[in-house]
Amino acid sequence: MSKQLRTTLIAVAVPVALIVWATAVFAMDRASNGGEVLGSVAVAGTDLGGLSEAEARRALLDLQERLSTDPITVTVAGDTFSLLPSEVGFSIDVESVLEEAMSHGRRGGVAGQFGWWLGSLAGGDTLSPTLVTGYSRAALDQVLDRWVIESIDNPAYEGGVEVVGGRVAPVYPKTGIGIDNDESARLVAAALVDFTRTPIELPTQVITPTRTPAELDAIVARYEAEAADLIDSPVTLSWLTPPVSVKFDQALLSESLRARLVSPDSDELEFYFDADPLITYLLGIRDQIEQPPVDAKIVARMDEQLTIIPGRSELLIDESAVAGALLQASRSATKAGAFPFKEGTPPNLSTQEAEDLHVDTLLYRATTYFPCCGDQTNLNRIQNIKRIAEEVDGALVMPGETWSLNEYVGQRTIEDGYARAGAIIGPIVQCCDNAANIGGGVSQFATTLYNAVFFSGVKDIAHTPHTLYFSRYPMGREATLGYPTPDVVFQNNTDAAILIDTDADDTSVTVRFYGNNGGLEVESGLSDQRNFVDAGEVYQADPTMDPNGEPRETHGSAPGFTVTVFRYITYPDGEQTTETWVWTYDPYPAVFEVHPCKLPPGHDDYEPSCPAGVPSLLGLKERAAKDQIQAGGWTAAVSYVQNGGTCTEADNEKVINQNPEAGSFLLPEEEVKITICQWTAPPTTTTTTTVPDS
Numbered sequence: 176m177s178k179q180l181r182t183t184l185i186a187v188a189v190p191v192a193l194i195v196w197a198t199a200v201f202a203m204d205r206a207s208n209g210g211e212v213l214g215s216v217a218v219a220g221t222d223l224g225g226l227s228e229a230e231a232r233r234a235l236l237d238l239q240e241r242l243s244t245d246p247i248t249v250t251v252a253g254d255t256f257s258l259l260p261s262e263v264g265f266s267i268d269v270e271s272v273l274e275e276a277m278s279h280g281r282r283g284g285v286a287g288q289f290g291w292w293l294g295s296l297a298g299g300d301t302l303s304p305t306l307v308t309g310y311s312r313a314a315l316d317q318v319l320d321r322w323v324i325e326s327i328d329n330p331a332y333e334g335g336v337e338v339v340g341g342r343v344a345p346v347y348p349k350t351g352i353g354i355d356n357d358e359s360a361r362l363v364a365a366a367l368v369d370f371t372r373t374p375i376e377l378p379t380q381v382i383t384p385t386r387t388p389a390e391l392d393a394i395v396a397r398y399e400a401e402a403a404d405l406i407d408s409p410v411t412l413s414w415l416t417p418p419v420s421v422k423f424d425q426a427l428l429s430e431s432l433r434a435r436l437v438s439p440d441s442d443e444l445e446f447y448f449d450a451d452p453l454i455t456y457l458l459g460i461r462d463q464i465e466q467p468p469v470d471a472k473i474v475a476r477m478d479e480q481l482t483i484i485p486g487r488s489e490l491l492i493d494e495s496a497v498a499g500a501l502l503q504a505s506r507s508a509t510k511a512g513a514f515p516f517k518e519g520t521p522p523n524l525s526t527q528e529a530e531d532l533h534v535d536t537l538l539y540r541a542t543t544y545f546p547c548c549g550d551q552t553n554l555n556r557i558q559n560i561k562r563i564a565e566e567v568d569g570a571l572v573m574p575g576e577t578w579s580l581n582e583y584v585g586q587r588t589i590e591d592g593y594a595r596a597g598a599i600i601g602p603i604v605q606c607c608d609n610a611a612n613i614g615g616g617v618s619q620f621a622t623t624l625y626n627a628v629f630f631s632g633v634k635d636i637a638h639t640p641h642t643l644y645f646s647r648y649p650m651g652r653e654a655t656l657g658y659p660t661p662d663v664v665f666q667n668n669t670d671a672a673i674l675i676d677t678d679a680d681d682t683s684v685t686v687r688f689y690g691n692n693g694g695l696e697v698e699s700g701l702s703d704q705r706n707f708v709d710a711g712e713v714y715q716a717d718p719t720m721d722p723n724g725e726p727r728e729t730h731g732s733a734p735g736f737t738v739t740v741f742r743y744i745t746y747p748d749g750e751q752t753t754e755t756w757v758w759t760y761d762p763y764p765a766v767f768e769v770h771p772c773k774l775p776p777g778h779d780d781y782e783p784s785c786p787a788g789v790p791s792l793l794g795l796k797e798r799a800a801k802d803q804i805q806a807g808g809w810t811a812a813v814s815y816v817q818n819g820g821t822c823t824e825a826d827n828e829k830v831i832n833q834n835p836e837a838g839s840f841l842l843p844e845e846e847v848k849i850t851i852c853q854w855t856a857p858p859t860t861t862t863t864t865t866v867p868d869s
Contacts, residue, residue: 177796188300193816207412212224212228213281216303217301219238220260223276242260243261245260245267256325264309276302319354327352327379333439334346336434338433338434342399344397345392345394350384352381353380354378362375398434401445406505412500419466419471427453429502431452433448448498448501459638469485469522471528472569473571485792486516486526489521493517496515500515534690535671536690538627538631538632539687539688540687541623542623542685543833545616545682555594555616558613559587559594559833562593563584564684570674570679570777571672572667575667577664577666581659589613591615598615600612618655620677622654624675625654626649627675628688629652631697632696639654640653640758644760648694651740653757670691671690672741698743708736708762710763711764713765713767714726715768721840730763737759737760738758739755770782787841789833789835792804793831796830801813809841812846814849835847
């Protein structure tokens with residue numbers, strides 16, 4: 176190859192190689208910067224070049240925030256004000272600016288873009304996209320009106336209306352000084368995009384109203400009847416459920432009524448009520464109006480079918496809607512309308528949540544019985560059973576929740592409606608001086624509840640049978656209740672909630688469990704009694720008994736024994752499980768009543784001395800009565816009465832009254848009081864008669 180040809184080929188190959196290289200670099204650059212702002216792009220000092228589209232959008236939004244909070248100094252009639260652009264709704268058309276920025280370097284075909292790219296390698300030009308902004312003219316006019324009021328002593332007024340004492344009255348127009356709104360709007364619009372924030376001064380001018388007083392008079396005359404109709408009688412806003420009714424009297428309506436022209440150049444009026452006096456009135460009776468949240472409630476009907484009573488959120492006065500609701504009601508023929516509520520705190524259990532608990536099946540109904548009426552102690556027992564049933568009725572146990580009867584009801588107290596009745600204290604049932612007697616009988620409810628737990632198949636966490644066996648309860652499958660223990664505790668180990676429904680009357684108590692246990696079946700079993708233990712005897716004091724009489728048996732004895740209770744659970748898939756509980760009952764001793772002096776020594780009520788029966792002393796002479804009193808080991812206390820009453824001549828010097836009466840029992844050295852009659856004969860009177868001489 177000749178030297179000349181070789182030189183020519185090199186001359187051609189170098190530019191081609193450079194072009195190929197540049198093209199490859201261009202392609203790689205575009206591939207790596209496909210989502211970025213290309214080249215140098217700046218808006219109001221904010222550099223967008225190299226930013227992703229999302230980053231550029233965020234930068235423009237930050238710019239809008241800075242400009243919105245950068246105040247403009249404005250002078251009106253010598254007074255200076257500070258205008259925040261955000262007050263007049265200043266905004267940047269971010270998407271428009273962003274679109275222009277993202278198109279930089281991407282216009283034209285590949286050749287054109289390649290040419291721009293080559294130029295950018297040498298530095299290129301900085302693009303300044305057009306900053307498209309906007310603001311609210313209506314908001315600006317409101318600001319201008321405020322500045323007129325604050326800065327101009329004799330402002331022009333186009334005229335309007337007001338309500339005085341419930342009647343519409345004209346406010347006549349007035350010539351004065353005002354701001355040239357159109358020119359001011361132009362100046363403010365320019366200042367919004369003047370990032371140097373150069374102060375501006377707004378022009379003022381004399382303004383002559385276009386509306387005449389006669390025109391205002393005509394408007395007022397046309398609306399007088401409508402104003403009167405709005406306040407001619409009280410207005411009531413009410414709510415059906417819960418029942419709320421609020422009456423707004425004519426005085427309050429008149430105080431609150433307002434009117435305004437629909438627009439500055441309109442001949443139409445619109446009436447409205449000022450919310451401030453209305454809200455002040457309502458806040459004074461807020462406790463009668465606002466309603467707390469109400470939980471949805473799952474209720475078992477008498478036919479053992481379930482229904483859900485809907486819940487609702489807290490109801491609060493909707494202060495923003497009161498004036499509008501009152502205006503609407505005042506225009507109605509009935510002068511009535513709906514009270515405006517807004518929702519506050521939601522209920523703990525909403526209607527939908529209640530439905531989602533799937534309480535839809537009667538799992539078990541347990542009932543136990545007891546004797547009606549009787550003495551006050553038994554009446555108290557019945558009262559206690561009814562009271563605890565009332566407190567538990569409607570309890571809702573959530574899936575997975577462990578529920579305690581004692582935690583739910585709390586300690587039984589007189590203040591909470593419980594009374595003193597029999598309770599197991601020591602080896603026997605006693606009443607009524609022990610704290611355990613308050614709420615006596617509630618174990619009947621605990622047993623009934625436990626049987627519902629047992630046959631519903633839920634998990635038994637804790638229960639304790641009575642120490643003594645009572646035939647009114649299922650043997651071994653029963654529970655006593657004290658505070659804080661023993662307790663009845665179970666876990667709802669199903670996927671549905673459990674509703675506990677109860678009722679009680681004078682002879683029985685019933686507990687129903689509703690829920691959904693997946694269709695399992697429960698059966699019970701009971702072993703034979705074993706390990707019998709003989710009962711002993713227990714003596715109780717009765718001070719009214721004859722110390723020498725025979726003990727009086729008040730309760731027969733029963734032996735103690737041990738039994739085993741079984742629970743057999745069969746699941747829908749056929750699987751079976753067996754649970755066992757072993758319980759030993761204490762023997763119930765025979766109970767005898769005796770005089771305290773006949774109790775075994777060491778008994779709490781034992782008295783070492785026995786009383787003797789007081790004999791009848793009536794009719795005895797004083798000496799004989801004292802001898803008998805001393806013979807009984809007692810002390811005589813003697814008093815005397817004179818003639819009159821029961822003291823007659825026949826009873827002279829005899830006992831006519833004694834205390835205590837004959838047959839009463841007194842311990843030695845106690846006092847016997849006797850009353851002795853001291854009768855004295857009345858004096859004799861002699862009468863002398865004198866006969867005069869004839």
